Amino acid sequence: MPATISVKVQREPFDVSAETALLTRGRTDVGALVTFTGICRGDENGQPIAALTLEHYPGMAEAEIESHVAEAARRWPLAGAIVIHRYGRIAPGEDIMMVATASSHRAAAFAAADFLMAYLKTRAPFWKQVEKAGGKSWVEAKADDDAAAARWTGPAGSNDQAAE
Numbered sequence: 001m002p003a004t005i006s007v008k009v010q011r012e013p014f015d016v017s018a019e020t021a022l023l024t025r026g027r028t029d030v031g032a033l034v035t036f037t038g039i040c041r042g043d044e045n046g047q048p049i050a051a052l053t054l055e056h057y058p059g060m061a062e063a064e065i066e067s068h069v070a071e072a073a074r075r076w077p078l079a080g081a082i083v084i085h086r087y088g089r090i091a092p093g094e095d096i097m098m099v100a101t102a103s104s105h106r107a108a109a110f111a112a113a114d115f116l117m118a119y120l121k122t123r124a125p126f127w128k129q130v131e132k133a134g135g136k137s138w139v140e141a142k143a144d145d146d147a148a149a150a151r152w153t154g155p156a157g158s159n160d161q162a163a164e
Helices: 016-024 060-075 106-122 143-150
Strands: 004-010 032-039 051-056 078-086 088-090 095-103 126-132 135-138
Touching: 004 016, 004 060, 016 032, 016 078, 016 095, 032 106, 051 078, 060 078, 060 106, 078 106, 095 106
Parallel strands: 004 078
Antiparallel strands: 032 095, 051 088, 051 126, 078 095, 126 135
8 A cells, every 4th residue: 555645834823633544544554643733831941932934935845845755665664654844823732733654564663653753853844932921032953953954864774773
């Protein structure tokens, strides 16, 4: 059965359970489903926030994410993958994004999800602004996110560790 691949960039909230059900419904080749949901925290560096605002370039963001999902499908034997990323104003407690990967075995599903998360945190074309009582500011990239993403920059297979 061919891999189910879905990339959505949207303003509205999403239903993680409904999305993952689409990925596994009717599939008997899926033995592992890994999901990650990013949620807007209520503070940044110990200071309360009112919201995050995410901006992107429509069309470009989807194409970039799709290319990285395709790379994950080349690196690991995936039965499917879903990436959803919201944009606009997002309040604390609301979902920001999700990644779901499905495979016959857990190692491939975990590795592909980690690869996609590293990309989304460091290179996806989104810009994040945090809104606090004192005003708004753009969020800078974090060194630990860059270090996590660096694990995946070698040729396909060099850091993939999907054997079980």
